[in-house]
Amino acid sequence: MNSIILLSLLTVINLFAGFSKNKNLSFILSFIGIAASAILLGILWNGNDVTNILAPNFINHMLSFDNTTIVFGVLLCVNASLIVLLLHSHEEPMDIPAAEFLTLVLTMLVGALCMVSYTNLTMLFLGLEILSISAYILAGAKKRDYRSNEAALKYYLMGAFTTGVFLFGVALIYGATGSFDVTEIAKYAALPNPQSIYYVGIILLMIAFAFKIAAAPFHFWTPDVYTGAPTLVTALMSTLIKTAAIVAFYRLFNTCFAGATNWSMILMIMAAITMFIGNVTAIVQTNVKRMLAYSSIAHSGYLLFALFALGNNSGASLLVYMAGYTFASILAFAGIIVVQHNMHSNDLNAFNGLGKRNPILAVCITIAMLSLAGIPPLAGFFGKFYIFTNALKADYVAISLWAVLMSCVGVYYYLRIVINMFFKSAEPDAKEFILPASYQIVMGICLCLVVLLGVAPGILSGLI
């Protein structure tokens, strides 16, 4: 709770820091704030909740910080701080000032933390809305860019509609169970004959979450929004929002609806379709950002495995997967930003001959792509490995085979960009790319983490 209070206060302070002559002030404030909130979360490890400054019984109805929450919360904080670092030497023209941008990143983080720690559906709804509203605005951060406007509007209209669906689901579940509290809902779910409106409520919640994590058939906004939004915001959307949404999804279904699992069939079909659409459509894309958007859809399919094959290890496998995906994605998007700045294009051909012009950058992008494709011994492999093993243990053989097949399809388009970088020659007048300092730091951190989590995934999976 303290971390949420800190970040909320910081959003306001940050706006005032924007008046300062010192351009670095708001960056430093945000970075320190996010780091401090990660520490405040870490203090609560193993229920060591001694630092609450508000009367705890009001909070305990709304938020709870168990170890799963804390790990994911810290992951979100690390994710946000990496994005803040990237923004510091951001070269893509952004039409909104840095202080406001950072404020929106901080509000996003507040929403995300509410979504991983809620025990009451009102908090989940508020978290979801805070996260989404900030994301709608950030998607339109390039005000003079037609594509960015389109992305913001499309995301906003679709998202507002999904909010309606979500609220309708919550209302129906409230009607059946008489409570917003997840423990009360879980008690009702354990009863023998739930009402039909309860099931309809679950389905509607499922639709809303599927939209947020971009799972088929609710993925239609993803390619346009991811391509149109500024690349840094795309990185934020495909990592932070996805983590928050999938964890909220997991928490809800793990705590409330785990008793009666007749919804798992729907999720399984959804996962199968999502993996197919994501991976197969990504093959024909020539725009790298758009390709990563489809890849992000495909990854949602793998993430759904942790939900329909719910087990004791689901949380741990979700964590390993999400951590690997987050760091690899940030690495890839950072690379794309640099290439985009130098070549003024996101096209696959813009990456031609990058292996000669900036070998380090090319190696970074290659590692990110290999990790996303799930090649051992990188982090992405172990994420997939844990998730598929869990599914196989729970006797989901056919869907696991399908997922492995789809992963193989995925390898093709991830490797295409690697081939372009190393085996195609660049235009003759090409100059060497320069990596700004903060990019070097972020890409170094991500690279280390992707390799480290690949070599020793037990560091994370042992935590929860």
Next chain:
Amino acid sequence: MSTLLFYIFSLLTIVSAIGVVVSKTPINSILSLIATFFFISCHYILLNAQFLGIVNMIVYAGAIMVLFLFTIMLLNLNKDSEPQHNNFVKVSAVIASGMLLIVLLSAFKDTININHNTLAVVHTNQVGLLQNLGTVLFTKFLVPFEISSVLFIAGVVGAVVLGKKEIGE
């Protein structure tokens, strides 16, 4: 008496909601929407939620509707600017919403058999009073109440940064 009122208000709500969808001119649509909100507020009052009813009327039937009317007048809608709908979209929309209708109808059909004592709503005539609402808002729902301020900050920041005139425009 209240059952009779419920049926009257429900009928009026549904009729005006259909009016929103079928009327050709946007202004008529909006006026029907105001009527819909008004009758929904009547439902709130029937449920003893007087404060919510009044707020719903002020905020939706008042403020938001005026906003809607302004927008529509500023947009200057005419036949040319109407979006084109192709038949494929129409057919798929009909199928999808028809399926949703079937699911909802079959789900709500079951609610007839519910034992009314197990229903979620605690039906006393005190429940919607401002004092009770305030007490709940500042005790049990204190955290959501405070967190919603972050939502407003995000909204305000967004409105300012997106709506602000840049230098040179």
